[in-house]
Amino acid sequence: MKDIPDDILRQLNNGELESANAVEWFAIDRRKLLETVLSDNNRIEYFKPILKCVNSLEKQTANTLNETIGEGLLHQSKIYNDNNLISIIANHDSDVVRSWGAFMIGKADDLSLNKKFQEIQLFAGDKHFNVREEAWVALRMSVIENLEESLEILSTWVKNEDENIRRFASELTRPRGVWCKHIEVLKDKPELALCILESLKTDESTYVRNSVGNWLNDASKTRPDFVIELCTRWKSESNQTAIGYIIKKAMRTLNKVEK
Incomplete structure (x- = not known):
């Protein structure tokens, strides 16, 4: 990770670039990325409640952070009746951000199973491998149940x-x-x-x-x-x-x- 150029890491953390490999994927500061995305889209009030959930995680990995952030974004979208948030996340330049969208779908208990599959297809067919991987992880529990x-x-x-x-x-x-x-x-x-x-x-x-x-x-x-x-x-x-x-x-x- 230390070999990632500072400029590249800055762009990754700002959501301006997709990760090019696993090293970059794990190096991204997801807290900073979340704050930037919400600030850029005039939704900074969502940040602190989600950050609280993230910081309370006993096991903090790239995967658990993505899942928790996705679930947090879903929760905030419901609190604020924000029907546009999922579109912002799903169409973002950052693959990490788009992967949050997959968890927003997977965690949506108010969606029928058929509707979850319809909504997850966008992420399942994403151009980036990491988003596609997170998409099946996001739907895994629904399939088991x-x-x-x-x-x-x-x-x-x-x-x-x-x-x-x-x-x-x-x-x-x-x-x-x-x-x-x-x-x-x-x-x-x-x-x-x-x-x-x-x-x-x-x-x-x-x-x-x-x-x-x-x-x-x-x-x-x-x-x-x-x-x-x-x-x-x-x-x-x-x-x-x-x-x-x-x-x-x-x-x-x-x-x-x-x-």
Whole structure:
């Protein structure tokens, strides 16, 4: 982080630049960025209540700060009946700021599940990787609490022309995922998500296939029988390179165990 030029760091903290890599993403002073964004948009009165919540966090990481700020922005928008705030956040130049918008949607308990999915799609298809990652994290608990309905909705997302949206359907439902709460039902019954996996098994996008392979690798740790049977069937049905790529990633943990 110390190697980031002062001018670049200043622009990142002022919301004038997107982060170019993980180092910049973690280096951003989210308190300063929040204060700048609110001040620039004549909403500085929102700052202190949100800052209080941020400072009270027992575990302060980039992810917990983003989630708390997003939830705080949602709360302030309701207090002030501010229907324009989500648009300001969602269209901001900073990827960190846009990621707050994803949590504003994920934390909106007054939205139906279907409406949450509609609103999160903007962030799921964002041009920046970090925003897309925060988008699925923001919706994760809603999916866990409403798994059957979520899978039904996502079964249509896998047909979207945008690879980011298709990948989102897979990444959001990974049984284990990364730095997130596990979906216990899918760890035990991964076959429930076949509506997603089957549709993406020959996806032309490496970005999507990586996610599907990781999904199955997750599942292999609790249901190796399911993953072995599925990969065997897929291989017998087609010798396409796309399927072979997924199978290799899906079986990597099981293959290590065998060795």
